[in-house]
Amino acid sequence: MFHDFKLANDRPVYIQLKDYLKRLIIKGSLQPGQKLPSTRELGLLLSVSRNTIISAYAELESDGFIYAVHGKGSYVAATAAPPASAAPPCEIDWPARINDYARQAVELDRMKRGIRAGRNAISFTSIAPDEKLFDLDHVKRAFLDRMAIEGNVLLNYGYAKGYKPLIDYLMNYMEHKGVDLNGKDMLITSGFTEAFDIVLSALRRKEGGSVICENPTHYTAIKNLKLSGFDITGIPMERDGIDLIELERALTERTYDCAYLIPSYHNPTGIVTSPEKRSAAMRLMARHGIPVIEDGFNEELRYSGAHVSPLIATAGRGNGVVYLGSFSKVLFPGLRVGWVLADRRLIDNLESIKRSRSIHTSTLDQSVLYQYLLNGNLEKYLKKARSEYKRKYEWTKRCCETYLPYRKLSGDGGLHLFVEFDKPFDTTELLDACSSQGVIFTPGDMFYTDGGGRHTMRLGFSRVKEEDIEKGLQIIGRTARQLMG
Amino acid sequence: MFHDFKLANDRPVYIQLKDYLKRLIIKGSLQPGQKLPSTRELGLLLSVSRNTIISAYAELESDGFIYAVHGKGSYVAATAAPPASAAPPCEIDWPARINDYARQAVELDRMKRGIRAGRNAISFTSIAPDEKLFDLDHVKRAFLDRMAIEGNVLLNYGYAKGYKPLIDYLMNYMEHKGVDLNGKDMLITSGFTEAFDIVLSALRRKEGGSVICENPTHYTAIKNLKLSGFDITGIPMERDGIDLIELERALTERTYDCAYLIPSYHNPTGIVTSPEKRSAAMRLMARHGIPVIEDGFNEELRYSGAHVSPLIATAGRGNGVVYLGSFSKVLFPGLRVGWVLADRRLIDNLESIKRSRSIHTSTLDQSVLYQYLLNGNLEKYLKKARSEYKRKYEWTKRCCETYLPYRKLSGDGGLHLFVEFDKPFDTTELLDACSSQGVIFTPGDMFYTDGGGRHTMRLGFSRVKEEDIEKGLQIIGRTARQLMG
Numbered sequence: 001m002f003h004d005f006k007l008a009n010d011r012p013v014y015i016q017l018k019d020y021l022k023r024l025i026i027k028g029s030l031q032p033g034q035k036l037p038s039t040r041e042l043g044l045l046l047s048v049s050r051n052t053i054i055s056a057y058a059e060l061e062s063d064g065f066i067y068a069v070h071g072k073g074s075y076v077a078a079t080a081a082p083p084a085s086a087a088p089p090c091e092i093d094w095p096a097r098i099n100d101y102a103r104q105a106v107e108l109d110r111m112k113r114g115i116r117a118g119r120n121a122i123s124f125t126s127i128a129p130d131e132k133l134f135d136l137d138h139v140k141r142a143f144l145d146r147m148a149i150e151g152n153v154l155l156n157y158g159y160a161k162g163y164k165p166l167i168d169y170l171m172n173y174m175e176h177k178g179v180d181l182n183g184k185d186m187l188i189t190s191g192f193t194e195a196f197d198i199v200l201s202a203l204r205r206k207e208g209g210s211v212i213c214e215n216p217t218h219y220t221a222i223k224n225l226k227l228s229g230f231d232i233t234g235i236p237m238e239r240d241g242i243d244l245i246e247l248e249r250a251l252t253e254r255t256y257d258c259a260y261l262i263p264s265y266h267n268p269t270g271i272v273t274s275p276e277k278r279s280a281a282m283r284l285m286a287r288h289g290i291p292v293i294e295d296g297f298n299e300e301l302r303y304s305g306a307h308v309s310p311l312i313a314t315a316g317r318g319n320g321v322v323y324l325g326s327f328s329k330v331l332f333p334g335l336r337v338g339w340v341l342a343d344r345r346l347i348d349n350l351e352s353i354k355r356s357r358s359i360h361t362s363t364l365d366q367s368v369l370y371q372y373l374l375n376g377n378l379e380k381y382l383k384k385a386r387s388e389y390k391r392k393y394e395w396t397k398r399c400c401e402t403y404l405p406y407r408k409l410s411g412d413g414g415l416h417l418f419v420e421f422d423k424p425f426d427t428t429e430l431l432d433a434c435s436s437q438g439v440i441f442t443p444g445d446m447f448y449t450d451g452g453g454r455h456t457m458r459l460g461f462s463r464v465k466e467e468d469i470e471k472g473l474q475i476i477g478r479t480a481r482q483l484m485g
Numbered sequence: 486m487f488h489d490f491k492l493a494n495d496r497p498v499y500i501q502l503k504d505y506l507k508r509l510i511i512k513g514s515l516q517p518g519q520k521l522p523s524t525r526e527l528g529l530l531l532s533v534s535r536n537t538i539i540s541a542y543a544e545l546e547s548d549g550f551i552y553a554v555h556g557k558g559s560y561v562a563a564t565a566a567p568p569a570s571a572a573p574p575c576e577i578d579w580p581a582r583i584n585d586y587a588r589q590a591v592e593l594d595r596m597k598r599g600i601r602a603g604r605n606a607i608s609f610t611s612i613a614p615d616e617k618l619f620d621l622d623h624v625k626r627a628f629l630d631r632m633a634i635e636g637n638v639l640l641n642y643g644y645a646k647g648y649k650p651l652i653d654y655l656m657n658y659m660e661h662k663g664v665d666l667n668g669k670d671m672l673i674t675s676g677f678t679e680a681f682d683i684v685l686s687a688l689r690r691k692e693g694g695s696v697i698c699e700n701p702t703h704y705t706a707i708k709n710l711k712l713s714g715f716d717i718t719g720i721p722m723e724r725d726g727i728d729l730i731e732l733e734r735a736l737t738e739r740t741y742d743c744a745y746l747i748p749s750y751h752n753p754t755g756i757v758t759s760p761e762k763r764s765a766a767m768r769l770m771a772r773h774g775i776p777v778i779e780d781g782f783n784e785e786l787r788y789s790g791a792h793v794s795p796l797i798a799t800a801g802r803g804n805g806v807v808y809l810g811s812f813s814k815v816l817f818p819g820l821r822v823g824w825v826l827a828d829r830r831l832i833d834n835l836e837s838i839k840r841s842r843s844i845h846t847s848t849l850d851q852s853v854l855y856q857y858l859l860n861g862n863l864e865k866y867l868k869k870a871r872s873e874y875k876r877k878y879e880w881t882k883r884c885c886e887t888y889l890p891y892r893k894l895s896g897d898g899g900l901h902l903f904v905e906f907d908k909p910f911d912t913t914e915l916l917d918a919c920s921s922q923g924v925i926f927t928p929g930d931m932f933y934t935d936g937g938g939r940h941t942m943r944l945g946f947s948r949v950k951e952e953d954i955e956k957g958l959q960i961i962g963r964t965a966r967q968l969m970g
Contacts, residue, residue, distance in 0.1 A: 062867075139640065147621060191844055363819040
């Protein structure tokens with residue numbers, strides 16, 4: 001007994017000893033009523049100080065695993081785990097207990113069955129930011145500043161609606177994008193995905209639910225729309241945004257419960273919808289009374305040209321736009337913070353749904369983000385990130401133009417480009433052929449609402465080194481030409 | 486023009502100036518094509534350094550709001566917000582667009598219409614921890630330690646399943662509570678509430694869904710079960726846990742899709758179910774094939790007696806228990822971290838649902854919690870918290886016994902006590918009468934699954950000072966006697 005005690009890591013020794021003894025008690029190696037060695041004896045046996053043993057025994061007593069008898073020593077308590085034989089184990093056939101929603105969530109979970117590549121592969125699959133750009137010192141500073149001001153408050157319960165200073169900051173931030181805040185309010189969420197999920201769950205639907213959106217579009221949106229039972233109508237994209245003629249035709253043919261649009265650096269095509277198309281699309285939505293869920297994705301990653309207002313600014317006094325914002329791709333995806341800016345009455349409902357889903361978003365995340373913004377770090381970070389990403393963006397574009405036999409190349413900024421080859425061409429076959437050469441990307445069909453897009457692919461460049469961008473695109477280009485015969 | 490520029494706060498001056506000018510452009514006070522004053526002129530006009538103006542102009546140019554003409558100066562860009570008159574504002578009648586689920590979420594949102602009290606009121610409504618106990622220095626240390634090790638990783642995307650080091654730690658932690666980990670796996674969630682919501686959403690149901698639970702029980706559970714459409718059957722509580730005879734009768738009468746149980750420091754009664762009842766209840770569940778959702782709430786807040794194993798340990802090799810854990814009440818509610826420990830196949834489905842709901846739980850929260858645990862802080866904190874709460878618990882109990890005309894008083898530890906008066910008695914009336922005297926508590930009826938409990942109340946004492954506990958209970962006692970006539 002006690003001979004297999006080994007210090008495993010750098011946690012305090014008395015805690016490791018406590019855990020070790022607890023395990024002996026739980027496994028039944030130490031039986032209820034059994035006397036433990038004296039602290040002196042055990043100290044000698046394990047070659048640790050007697051004080052360590054005393055601390056471990058005190059912890060075990062405090063946890064209810066042993067009890068002390070004055071002047072006699074410590075004894076194992078009758079802990080409440082009955083012998084396993086006491087109850088026949090309850091066996092549940094879980095696969096049979098899981099419903100269609102859960103099964104569909106797995107089926108649509110592309111991330112889980114994601115494209116895997118070897119350690120040294122050149123991967124164009126990610127559109128997450130390059131973590132080498134992260135200004136960790138500013139984040140640390142923001143955390144320590146905020147903790148010094150109200151650490152106790154941050155660690156206790158917050159509000160479902162969000163951390164008030166952050167809401168005030170972001171309301172102001174949105175006003176500076178030209179949004180008329182009258183009658184509007186804000187809910188903080190755990191990123192875009194939770195915001196989208198909560199908004200969808202609150203909408204009244206006719207005939208099961210129908211949505212109109214760009215085709216192709218953001219895969220997570222497609223997934224969550226499907227999981228929520230929406231019927232999806234996708235409208236083709238043109239060089240400067242959604243095809244207005246097709247949009248109008250679709251809106252005339254039937255009614256929709258809502259629209260979902262990504263006006264800036266559209267995922268996956270990278271297109272920035274022109275100001276004129278924004279206005280025109282909003283006029284159509286107004287005429288047909290369709291609320292628009294606007295995905296503010298990557299709006300900050302503008303590399304050139306004039307500022308373009310979000311749809312919610314274009315809508316002026318109107319309350320038809322539900323804006324979903326996030327700094328995930330621009331700043332730190334690890335901070336799970338997003339926001340919904342919309343009609344005050346809608347937000348009031350969403351707040352209660354949010355509370356029922358997850359009480360509130362991490363106050364630590366919210367307050368660190370707030371202090372980081374307040375300290376003026378976003379401006380500095382954006383300056384660095386824009387210049388870095390702009391260089392990579394231009395380089396990737398140039399390499400695509402040089403090496404790929406594409407039919408169409410799009411992407412006005414952001415962290416990715418979108419490539420269309422001449423039909424028929426299958427980018428899944430291309431991926432197979434490239435991945436064996438150590439290069440992977442995202443075939444575009446997953447972004448299509450109608451089963452199309454087999455001839456397309458998305459290239460995320462934010463986390464690829466410049467020399468690898470060239471090397472990877474050379475391989476993709478050469479392989480594509482071979483497949484085209 | 487420019488005369489209303491005022492420095493409003495301690496953000497960098499050039500950022501405040503940039504925001505000020507942006508607003509003039511958005512509001513149309515500065516028109517597209519208009520020339521801005523030279524940096525020298527504006528510096529003199531606003532009495533700020535020329536460098537500040539240069540920085541602000543550079544930011545505005547980078548954001549696309551102005552453009553520079555070499556040798557001539559800076560001009561307002563044609564930003565894309567069309568005049569409000571261009572599009573008729575889209576007006577959505579939101580109250581008519583909101584569905585029943587959203588409406589019910591508001592109706593059941595007790596927190597939103599919570600009992601409010603004046604600044605100096607004595608409030609027994611909270612069962613959140615006392616933030617004065619928080620060991621902020623350890624939290625800061627944990628954050629800085631973790632940031633130093635892998636700050637870049639923490640701020641980028643994590644995994645839906647959770648932060649691996651934390652999962653490993655908690656699996657070990659649960660094993661030390663006697664859980665057989667074979668065939669089991671873990672999902673990290675944003676606290677108990679998200680865990681519960683996700684589990685409910687995955688369960689196959691017969692006839693719309695039915696659940697069996699203790700009566701009374703945790704209000705958030707009642708709310709989320711109702712929002713998910715479950716029919717709730719509540720089984721009365723006895724001094725040592727659920728009434729086994731009633732439980733067996735109910736299980737024989739009809740079938741249930743799942744059970745929801747809070748075996749330790751039950752909310753609201755504070756009862757710790759005895760080891761014998763745990764085994765007996767688990768035998769009944771096994772016989773009827775009912776999966777049990779175990780709420781591990783406050784298990785750590787044991788003040789005396791032997792350690793009691795959670796149901797999932799009692800179940801041994803069986804896979805019938807879905808354990809939901811959280812340190813929210815024990816440590817920091819602000820860190821939104823909970824966990825589901827259950828059959829591996831169920832967790833696999835829950836992981837995909839989690840990804841579709843919120844991608845993943847805040848990595849900052851998870852990693853700070855992990856490092857805090859790893860540094861051995863939980864043990865130290867629990868020692869302090871237990872001794873503090875134990876004193877308050879005993880004091881509150883003594884005051885209840887001294888001042889309240891109760892019929893039954895329960896609470897074996899934790900952060901609250903539960904009081905039953907003789908029927909008929911209405912604690913909502915009592916609350917009305919007490920709140921005008923500056924004392925509030927939670928009437929117990931909200932915790933009942935069957936509309937009962939009007940004669941009960943919950944007293945949370947964790948955040949009430951000792952002299953206020955006595956003063957408050959004197960007032961409640963006196964007022965109750967008056968109402969009883």
